[in-house]
Each structure stands twice: as C-alpha cells, then as structure tokens.
Amino acid sequence: MDWRDTGILLTVRRHGEAAAIIDVFTESHGRHAGVVPGGAGRRLSPLLQPGAQLDVSWRARLEDHIGTYTVEPQRSRAAAALSGRLALAGLNAVTALLAFTLPEREVHPALYARTEPLLDLLGNDDLWPLAYLRWELALLEELGFGLDLTACAVTGATEGLAYVSPRTGRAVSRAGAGDWADRLLPLPPILRGEGDAGDAEIAEAFRTTGHFLEHRVAPALGNKPLPEARARFVDLFSRRSARS
Numbered sequence: 540m541d542w543r544d545t546g547i548l549l550t551v552r553r554h555g556e557a558a559a560i561i562d563v564f565t566e567s568h569g570r571h572a573g574v575v576p577g578g579a580g581r582r583l584s585p586l587l588q589p590g591a592q593l594d595v596s597w598r599a600r601l602e603d604h605i606g607t608y609t610v611e612p613q614r615s616r617a618a619a620a621l622s623g624r625l626a627l628a629g630l631n632a633v634t635a636l637l638a639f640t641l642p643e644r645e646v647h648p649a650l651y652a653r654t655e656p657l658l659d660l661l662g663n664d665d666l667w668p669l670a671y672l673r674w675e676l677a678l679l680e681e682l683g684f685g686l687d688l689t690a691c692a693v694t695g696a697t698e699g700l701a702y703v704s705p706r707t708g709r710a711v712s713r714a715g716a717g718d719w720a721d722r723l724l725p726l727p728p729i730l731r732g733e734g735d736a737g738d739a740e741i742a743e744a745f746r747t748t749g750h751f752l753e754h755r756v757a758p759a760l761g762n763k764p765l766p767e768a769r770a771r772f773v774d775l776f777s778r779r780s781a782r783s
Contacts, residue, residue, distance in 0.1 A: 625668075
C-alpha cells in the first residue's frame with residue numbers, strides 16, 4: 540500500500556533513537572500518522588515543526604499498519620508562528636483542535652481547503668482572529684455541530700436575532716428569548732457574517748463557538764477535555780481586545 544499527498548503537520552513525537560511518528564492532516568487521506576525514519580535526527584527534526592506544509596509519501600505492507608513516511612518540506616510556517624505570541628498561540632490552537640477532533644484516516648477536503656489558507660495568514664494579527672473564528676464555525680459544521688443562525692427557533696423571525704440556544708445551536712431573537720435571555724449564548728452579528736467585527740465582538744463570538752466545542756464536540760469524543768491550546772489562544776486574544 541502506498542500513496543502520495545500534501546498535508547499540514549499536526550504533531551511530532553520521538554520514536555526510538557532517531558525516528559519520529561508524525562500526524563499529518565492531508566488533503567486526500569485525512570488525518571494520518573506514520574513513522575519518519577531519521578525524523579528525530581539533526582537534518583529532519585528542524586523541518587518537522589507543527590504547521591509545516593509537507594509533501595508526504597506513505598507506504599505500508601497492509602493498509603491498517605502505521606506505515607512509514609517519506610517527507611519533503613514544501614514550506615515552513617515557523618517564522619510566521621514565532622513572529623508574536625498571538626500567532627504562535629493561534630497555530631497551536633489549530634493543530635491541537637485538528638488532532639483532537641478528526642478521526643484518523645477520515646477525509647475532510649472542505650475543512651482542509653479552509654485550514655491551509657488560514658495558516659498562511661499566521662503573523663497577520665489584524666486578519667487572523669476573524670479568519671480563525673470562521674474556521675471554528677467551519678470545524679463545527681464539518682463535525683456535525685454546525686450552528687443554525689438563519690431564524691429564531693422560537694418565533695421564526697429573521698430580524699432581531701441576539702442569542703444562540705446552548706442546547707440546539709439555533710438562533711433566538713430578543714423577543715423569543717423572554718425570561719430565558721440570561722441562559723442563552725451571545726449572537727454577535729459577526730457570527731452571521733454581518734459587518735466588520737472589532738476585537739471585543741470576536742472575543743464574544745469565541746464564547747459561543749467554545750461552548751459547542753467543549754459541551755458538544757468533546758463529549759461526543761468520549762468526554763476528553765478540549766485541548767488547552769484553544770483556551771490559551773482565546774485568553775491571549777481576549778486580553779488584547781480588553782486593552783484596545
């Protein structure tokens with residue numbers, strides 16, 4: 540069994556004295572692990588950094604074996620990731636969430652198509668937070684937990700939408716919320732793709748997407764805790780928004 544693909548390096552761990560096991564989110568084969576002979580060595584280890592874009596060739600005797608990778612770096616994102624704390628935290632959040640949520644070897648071409656350009660924005664701190672928010676919405680959709688923000692779940696109205704039901708992920712209008720408003724999640728306009736969002740509005744939107752990642756996605760994956768990398772990124776960004 541063998542194939543060749545392009546992908547984003549998610550995780551690296553040492554295997555034996557000189558090899559490494561890498562987890563790559565590939566365009567046509569999903570999240571896929573494999574052994575890189577010499578991957579922990581002096582030549583390859585600097586190139587095998589999370590977020591790197593790789594050309595990978597995978598080979599195994601049987602399809603269900605872990606197999607081995609031959610890797611050719613296409614581009615590194617290390618310089619962009621190290622350009623600032625927000626960029627590094629953002630990269631860590633993306634790679635951690637992909638490694639956490641995606642079943643191994645399950646193909647997600649639409650999500651891949653959104654992830655590669657998102658990572659190419661690393662270092663652009665003005666554009667990154669909104670792009671990342673839209674990526675989280677796409678991730679929820681891909682996992683079967685997409686939000687329905689088109690009309691009020693209570694009244695059917697399409698105007699005055701201000702909340703999201705934490706149970707159903709559907710929009711709720713101010714009129715429909717009534718006495719339950721304080722139990723609902725915020726629905727800032729940017730979640731519906733409306734207007735130019737400031738940092739404070741994006742930070743508010745992260746509260747809503749974070750709820751569904753933590754209380755819907757994580758339980759569906761066996762109640763494993765959501766990766767801390769996501770919370771670190773949101774906290775860092777929220778502190779920036781509070782200063783602005």
